[in-house]
Amino acid sequence: MRCSHLLLTVNLLLACFSVQADIPLARDLSEQSAAISEADDIDKVLLILVSQPECAYCIQLSYDLLQPMQRNQQYTNRVRFRRIEMNTHQELTDFDGQTVTANAFAKRFKIGVTPTLLFLDHKGAPLTAALEGYTTPELFGFYLDEAIETSWQQLQNQKD
Numbered sequence: 001m002r003c004s005h006l007l008l009t010v011n012l013l014l015a016c017f018s019v020q021a022d023i024p025l026a027r028d029l030s031e032q033s034a035a036i037s038e039a040d041d042i043d044k045v046l047l048i049l050v051s052q053p054e055c056a057y058c059i060q061l062s063y064d065l066l067q068p069m070q071r072n073q074q075y076t077n078r079v080r081f082r083r084i085e086m087n088t089h090q091e092l093t094d095f096d097g098q099t100v101t102a103n104a105f106a107k108r109f110k111i112g113v114t115p116t117l118l119f120l121d122h123k124g125a126p127l128t129a130a131l132e133g134y135t136t137p138e139l140f141g142f143y144l145d146e147a148i149e150t151s152w153q154q155l156q157n158q159k160d
Helices: 002-021 029-038 057-071 102-108 135-159
Strands: 045-051 079-085 090-094 099-101 118-120
Touching: 002 029, 029 090, 045 057, 045 135, 057 102, 079 102, 090 102, 099 102, 118 135
Parallel strands: 045 079
Antiparallel strands: 045 118, 090 099
16 A cells, blocks of 8 residues: 555656656757747747756646646747756856856846746846745736736837
């Protein structure tokens, strides 16, 4: 009986880790910036999940909200999803073309807790305040929708 509980727990954890992995890692934000501009997608919010590999709240946030959002055209018309993993050896090309570690990127945005969601424009400027931590899907989902809407409106105002 104990063995089956352990096996079930391991399988659930593996499923959760694969869910978080479905959010693309941010590898080259300078290319991302160029791709957005060239594709006339400059009005899309760049939503970056800053997480850690074993962060249960990060995994739950991905599973509850971010994964379904990535499959919903209402969001994909306005948002590009990326992920940065702190406390790993992840390196990425920053908006200015320089290589940085995920930890250095997070430090620049003063991130001390995971999960944190950043809402950036195509140049890497914050569009609204970051969302830190994770509560219930219903409550957090409201704040997430508000942040996306505010960010998207900011982008629209920049175009005018």
